[in-house]
Amino acid sequence: MSETIHIITLVHRHGEDVFASRTVEDVRSQLAQYCCEYWNEARQWDSDLPEDPPNADEEVITAYFDSVSDEYFNEHTVTI
Secondary structure, X not given: OOOEEEEEEEEEOOEEEEEEEOOHHHHHHHHHHHHHHOHHHHHHHOOOOOOOOOOXXXXXXXXXXXXXXXXXXXXXXXXX
């Protein structure tokens, strides 16, 4: 029986982080947690970002990566 793993590779100035999960919702939640962790740093580059990140994962991810031009992520799946 095969299983699908969802993977996000995040590239930033210090290297790369890799998030993985059995569900796309969980792996995107992990990425949103990263965005929240570095939200205040992102606000230094974009003063239009609100003081607090949005509550919804997708909104946090979109706002963060729209503001931080030197970071990006790729999503893919693997079947094992």
